[in-house]
Amino acid sequence: MTDRGPLHAVSPLDGRYARYTEPLTEYASEAALMRARVHVEVEYLLALADLDATPLELDEATRSALRGLYTDFDTDDADVIKGLETEGHAGYTATNHDVKAVEYFVRLHLPDEESQGPWVHFGLTSEDVNNLAHRLLLKPAVDEVLVPTIRDLRDDLAADAREYRTLPMLARTHGQPATPTTYGKELAVYAARLGRALGRLDAANDELSGKLAGASGTYAAHRAAYPGVDWRAFSRAFVESLGLEHVPLSTQVNPCDDLAAVFDALRGVNNVLRDLDLDVWLYVSDRYLGQEAVEGETGSSTMPHKVNPIDFENSEGNLTKANSDLTFLADYVTTSRLQRDLSDSTVKRNVGAALAHCLIGYEKTANGLSKVTPNETVMREELQANPEVIGEAVQTILRREGDTDAYERIKALTRGQRATLEDFRDLFDDLDVDESVREELHALTPAGYTGYGDELVDEL
Structure with a gap:
């Protein structure tokens, strides 16, 4: 077979995922x-x-x-x-x-x-050229391809957070029913985290640096040929003219701590999005989020009804692979035996693959988010089915009123067993409290117990 297109690529990055x-x-x-x-x-x-x-x-x-x-x-x-x-x-x-x-x-x-x-x-050694060339590629790859995609994701999350800021939702700590929140606030948490991670990535990418100092980092050949030229100043001016910071002290190799910082910052972005993927997957599983069924798509080869959260699963896999590669790269490129060994040369050729797995992950998360919609009916039903979550509010109000057994009282009513709103109301009616406090307790509902959830979205 002589006609070898993308379907014959050894790597899925250039085959199945080439469009990404x-x-x-x-x-x-x-x-x-x-x-x-x-x-x-x-x-x-x-x-x-x-x-x-x-x-x-x-x-x-x-x-x-x-x-x-x-x-x-x-x-x-x-x-x-x-x-x-x-x-x-x-x-x-x-x-x-x-x-x-x-x-x-x-x-x-x-x-x-x-x-x-x-x-x-x-007067140059190959590494003088290579270290600069790699950074001339990495810097715009991050700035012009990855960062805009990450920024769009953050902006989409922020927009959805504002749209759903008041939508109450049962929170789950340790996977169990917990103090209610709002769907918008939960999205805002991820938007804020992603914004901070993006800031760290921008800062690391802005600090990419280069060297031009010859075979052992001493400018020896340059100085031997023209001892009257200030080659250190020449090197600094030249490296900075390429948009990079200058490394005045090096061996033959640029130490690459700057590359490691970029790789670590990318891992930070990926960790936020992988966490988001996992949470959204669970929200889909719990039917808090519905998925748009794309006409013509097949969810399962045997179960016709399936609409699977495959974008989030695909993103999770690619971001995990990317982080594995980025960790390896960050650890490897910062070491070199004595003044130079060549093992890093072949390793650096894999930087693009790590970035590609990042990009696929970002695109898949974005695709997944575009196809999910909050199921308000299910969210409210879940809140109504778990009235015990107002127990925190009840015991806190009773503490305010001086009840030293407040926590234990609510624990006895709710821990390890289901309690209804009627159970709480019977308890409220038996309490020795002012009528205004009793009315305050009776007004508590799971859907209304969201604190500043809607207002916290404004922290974005």
Whole structure:
């Protein structure tokens, strides 16, 4: 079989879920990494040309053409670089080295390759290029793909929280009936948590940092060639020109603590959404939420009636997989034997897969939320069926009135057994309290016992 499309992909990310992960291809593919490396090499070459100490001169037309190598980078360019690496191309033998192939690719586009070519990758080690390229991909992948999706989710949750702010609902602590809440307040909790997690992600992504200091982080080759140039200042200016913070102290490897912070922040986002998935799944199971039946869909291959909460289950699985990958990445990329070992190189190629599982999870949660609707009738029936939840209010009011046995009195009535509103009213009628307090107790209902639930939504 020679026609191999997405259905023949080894990974479901590029197969079954390709329609969800496609927005990340610009930042997570092999071609994207090639483009980012070309970006670094070209801008570094231009920065060298701007130094008075170097004889390199590049006119405006050449500069524009060189920048076009990465701004207009396409599949043909990626094929050329891959050819330089694996087969050889245009007089160059196969490099068997991906960064060297990029260097030769840039050289091929110089007006005078013989005199200008030696300045491409001048004084650099591959990690100088790679650490910057990876961050030039991760930063926009987070900013332009993941963050907008997360923000839309948070905004949808906030909108639903406001819509259902007064809808009373039985809460369950330890899975058991507990003090009532409102459906809107519960959604507001998740919206607020997601907003805070998003803030941590934004902050971590803004602090991505790069190094450009040579084979051992000492600028040795640069200083040997031009001892009169302040290469530390040059490095700082160059890295910051790429929109990254500068790392002044490194080995050959950028320590990658900044990457770990982004991965950890993403895990925080995912933990909030996974918690939401689990709760909504349970609300569906308890029939607090109804699901829209999509015409033509099959819920079960044998049970025609089924409408399953598959979006939340799919999200849960993908977010769990993403967090496993992100934990591994955060732990792994921050270590390197002595000044450099290459094990992190292949590991970093999996960053895109972790982001893809995140994106699938976000999309699935959003899809699921768009198809659920609160079942107010069921929620109110559940409240009426569990009047014992007003016991907290009763014993608290009686404590206020000086009843030292208030808690024990309500415990005896309700713990481990079902109590009706009539049972409570009989108790109220037997209490030695002022009539106004008795009226206050008689007015208590599960549906009305929601505290500031509706107002707390305004904390968003």
